[in-house]
Amino acid sequence: MLDTLLTIFEKRSPSQLKKFQALPKQLGQQYSSHVLNYLDKYVPYWESLGLDLESVIDAYLKMVDQYMYYQVKFYKHGKYPYEKDPEGTLQKTRELYENPHDMKAYMAGLSLSLILWKSHYLITSFFRECILQHKESINDYLEVGVGHGFYFSEAFSLLNQGSRKHALDISPVSLQMTGHLMEYFHENAAYESIQADFLQFNKKKEQFDYIVMGEVLEHTERPDLFFEKTRQLLRPEGKLFFSTCVNCPMIDHLYRYKTVDGIREMAETSNLRIVAERIIPAEDLPMSEVVKNKITINYAALAVKDK
Ligand SMILES: C[S@@+](CC[C@H](N)C(=O)[O-])C[C@H]1O[C@@H](n2cnc3c(N)ncnc32)[C@H](O)[C@@H]1O
Numbered sequence: 410m411l412d413t414l415l416t417i418f419e420k421r422s423p424s425q426l427k428k429f430q431a432l433p434k435q436l437g438q439q440y441s442s443h444v445l446n447y448l449d450k451y452v453p454y455w456e457s458l459g460l461d462l463e464s465v466i467d468a469y470l471k472m473v474d475q476y477m478y479y480q481v482k483f484y485k486h487g488k489y490p491y492e493k494d495p496e497g498t499l500q501k502t503r504e505l506y507e508n509p510h511d512m513k514a515y516m517a518g519l520s521l522s523l524i525l526w527k528s529h530y531l532i533t534s535f536f537r538e539c540i541l542q543h544k545e546s547i548n549d550y551l552e553v554g555v556g557h558g559f560y561f562s563e564a565f566s567l568l569n570q571g572s573r574k575h576a577l578d579i580s581p582v583s584l585q586m587t588g589h590l591m592e593y594f595h596e597n598a599a600y601e602s603i604q605a606d607f608l609q610f611n612k613k614k615e616q617f618d619y620i621v622m623g624e625v626l627e628h629t630e631r632p633d634l635f636f637e638k639t640r641q642l643l644r645p646e647g648k649l650f651f652s653t654c655v656n657c658p659m660i661d662h663l664y665r666y667k668t669v670d671g672i673r674e675m676a677e678t679s680n681l682r683i684v685a686e687r688i689i690p691a692e693d694l695p696m697s698e699v700v701k702n703k704i705t706i707n708y709a710a711l712a713v714k715d716k
Contacts, residue, residue: 414448414466418466421470422470425470425525428525436527443524458589465518468514468518470518476658490658491662491665492665501661502660507580516583517557519557527689528689528690528691528707532623535709536563536621536652544567546646549644550618552620552623553578553622553635554577554583554623554628555577556586556623558587558588558590559590560621560623561600564621565591566594566595573600576601577610578604584604607638608631617642617644617647618646618647619649622649623650625651627657628662629664630663636675636676640681640714643714645716647713647714649712650710650712651710652710654707655672656705657705666708668700669706672708672710676712677715680715681713681715682715684713686708686711688708691706
């Protein structure tokens, strides 16, 4: 599988191939084994959805092209598309979430980034560590913005069998993809699938021990309300795992965090105390240069409810 992936990248994007080939040296043997396991596991799954590896790579490259396009505009004007045209961008975002073809391709591309981007690989590893560390206290698990469903499926494998799992997303396409993934890897898995805007989600008195919200905050106009809502839904000893990014323009990124401190302050204003975090710039440069040049920083944290 790896050889096929390398051959396709060599043909389609030598620059992406070069970046990918530099990773084993930086991330070590564990990363290389992870890539092989990931491809062995997920290529047959994608094929079961009618997507061969080449089309998943195409979707990934399309996502990267789009990201570069908005990055160039961001460097020129210093703004996300939403900051220039809120209504038009919101409309495009809604259309994307509803569009089976485009959303499926976007999520397939994003799921490949979990092995192709250093930041996404490290965040996935951190996600696993946090779940394993706290699994004994997780009876009710809620994931907000499940997207491709990879984190949800991973959590399903790691959590105790008796725990209740809930998958929420605003996009019907994301929930459908998660459904396929769950059916493929965890036949007849018991979990609740909830299609809702998280801010409208209203479950009488239901609370959760662990909420996961991966790459959702930047997709919303008011991430502060998302923090507030998660705090309300967490039990007193509950925990929130979240990831987001600083200066990461995309068509569906509505909120721009300008600094890592900006993320921390927003969480803390909602009385969520960060107890562990990962800060991973998209380029391997000193942090001062990353900040000065507004290079994307990926961020993930585990937060607890402050008393
Ligand atoms: C970029 S994907 C993240 C997928 C995955 N969690 C990850 O970390 O890779 C963002 C997901 O959030 C969902 N989303 C965006 N706004 C939402 C909202 N207001 N309520 C619930 N889900 C939302 C989108 O439909 C999409 O599936």
